[in-house]
Amino acid sequence: MSKKFKILCSLLIIAIILSAIINMNTGFLSLELQDFFYSSPNSQIADIRINRVLVMLLAGISIPTSGFLMQEYFQNPLAGPDILGITSVASLSVSFYILFSHDIQIPEFLQNSFLSLSAIIGSLLLMMVLLSISNKFQDKSYLIIFGFLVSALAGAIVSLLQLYAENQSLKNYILWSFGANNMVTRNQILVLIVLVLIGSFISFKTIKPLIGNSLGNSYAQSLGVNLHHLKLLIIIASSLLSASITAFLGPILFIGIIVPHFCRLIYNPAKLWQQWILNMMLGMLIMLLFSIAAEKSHIPLNVISSIFGIPVILVMLLKQNKV
Template identity: 85%
Template sequence: MKKFKILCLVFFTAIILAAVINLNTGFLSLHLQDFFQESANSQIAEIRINRVLAMLLAGISIPTSGFLMQEYFQNPLAGPDILGITSVASLSVAFYIFFSYQIPLPEFLQNSLLSLSAIIGGLLLMLVLISMSKRFQDKSYLIIFGFLVSAFAGAIVSLLQFYAENQSLKNYILWSFGANNMVTGNQIIVLSILIFIGLFICFKTIKPLIGNSLGSSYAQSLGVNLQQLKLLVIACSSLLSASVTAFLGPVLFIGIIVPHFCRLIYNPAKLWQQWILNMGLGMLIMLIFSIVAEKTLIPLNVISSVFGIPVILMMLLKENKT
């Protein structure tokens, strides 16, 4: 318990420090009054505040989604990317961008519909996963199904890109890079509400997951409704990952690597503590990625992929040795 408190304090301090550095990272140097008073740079300060808030929300939601899936499937490689949630959300955005480029719409409405399309895509896949979960008794089959859906969605997106107009193709590529600077205050509010709902569902699943980790028979003897648990995990993971994908683009691999790192740092028997550590480390990593993205002008999605792929490869090699 003492180590857990120390880790929480370290994460909290590091998050505050990373947030302050993030607010001071950009082309212009801002002063403290720019964040609290009307000035020539107030709009830039607002953009940076929204950027930090978006990274904090993404750092909470994506690792939570991956944490739930890994604990339920008992598989360290399970995550929203593996089940195809991120891919289908991206496919929905691709359909919207490629088929609406000739429709004249105000910019705020275009951004809203783009985000809404990603959320709808993620939720539709959630309904499909829930339906298929009733057919698959073996949990691993659901992961295989998600992988096939992800591959199929990727193939459709590639086909759309092949026939797309230049401007719509450019818009989709810019969205897929993860534009954390483009999130507005209203979008932050909507994203916060969606993530709050997802976290509430997650809160309901933690106690049943503790029983599930001890085996299906033991969980049923404790009164755990395994079918309801499966539905809650899928619904929560889909909502959390789809909402972030809607506003920030497909931020890949974070849902897999953050829970893995947390188990390496501290692996308590209490899932509550593990969940809190996942959110803390997730917020810290997303803030660091945001700083790197601003300093190097490399898209957020590229940074997360460059960081995540070697980590996942090491995880596979470790599992193979075990």
């Protein structure tokens, strides 16, 4: 492990800790240290802020990792977590739940859980479809085309549902799509931790084969890399990581494209193990900063990530075209 990498990691850890502290002290009320550790009138607000920080850390791990896997596998710096259509299907599942559950009597404390569960179920169903048809797609580009078609179809159905939705149902769906990081409960965070751990473990198993894959299919096979097995692991890991965050926070996936790009700029892009670690650290830092900006400006998290992400992606496109 090089000295430069150790320095980068140390600086990012310090920045993450400082951002987390600032995040927990950002809001309508100023909290005291005792509010976070002892029972007080503001303990409930302190718990909400702790949950907000935890879910931002998990999102910072999941989304950049998913984007990193997609970009390395497809060898495309503009590939993102939604490239396989997972995010679009999660949004479609949530829209079905929100727009058709208003006549069903569901306790209020269970509504967010069922909303998240519907997104996860929809994403897992698409993941199983991807796994079942992946054998028929020998060329990686066909998976991208399939994902694009799924996204287009899901977007069309969501638009149709919105056209006939009741006002309150439509409002609920729009609020979910904005990315509500203050609405995630402690129990939901525990579920999210399990999903992120599983996705991260599978991601860990893909790094070594990805190093061989980056040298070309023929060379990778000569090194003993099972390309079909790698494709399945990439689909499962990326689907779990992106679907879990989409389910609980809404579609805030722009950082899945921009964080891996930043990491390649600040450190050797050929060293995938270090790149993966940097992606998670920088992702956590950026998500915490987005959360602070969202609380300060009262602008939805998804809007802030888009405002930040779109110019960066545009610069990347212009840079590629220039080369």
